[in-house]
Amino acid sequence: MKFRWISWWITNIIWFILFAVGTVIVWTREIDGAGVTQTPILKLVAFLVLLIAFIILIIIQVVWLFLNLKISRNK
Template identity: 75%
Template sequence: MKLRWISWWTTNVVWFMLFAVGTVVIWIREVDGAGVTQTPELKLIAFLVLLIAFIIPIIIQFVWLIFNLRAGRNK
């Protein structure tokens, strides 16, 4: 059981770090890869796209949490 929790926390930290780095990159860049100058509105749209992309891992992590809680109760 302990290995499942260590794996869950490690994965959560990795996903959080990826999200944090992506957010910082979006908010500090002045020009994107296509050469478009980033306005606050475009940065917000890019952030929302990043957020939508991270919804799937959040759902998977939530299901994994429920699995860990139920498996821990059975022992």
Template identity: 80%
Template sequence: MKLRWISWWTTNIIWFMLFAVGTAVIWIREVDDAGVTQTPILKLIAFLVLLIAFIIPIIIQVVWLVLNLRTSGSK
């Protein structure tokens, strides 16, 4: 049971760090890989795309949390 929680927290920390680094890269860069100068609107669109990409892992983490809570409560 404890290993499930440790792995859940570790995975959450990794996902959060990936999201934070991705967000920092989007907001710090001046020109993207295609050579387009980044305006605040383009940065916001890129951030929204990143956010949409992280919705699936968030859903998986919530399901995993519910399963961990149910298995911890039943013992």
């Protein structure tokens, strides 16, 4: 039981760090990989794409949380 909770927390911390690093990269870069100069609008679009990807991961983490809670109550 304890391993499930520890792995859940470690996974959440890793996702949070990756999201923070990705956000900093998106907002601080001047030119993207295709050579396009980043305007505030393009930075916002890139951030929204990053946010949508992480919302999917958040949904998976919430499902995992509910499974952990249900399993913990049964024991």
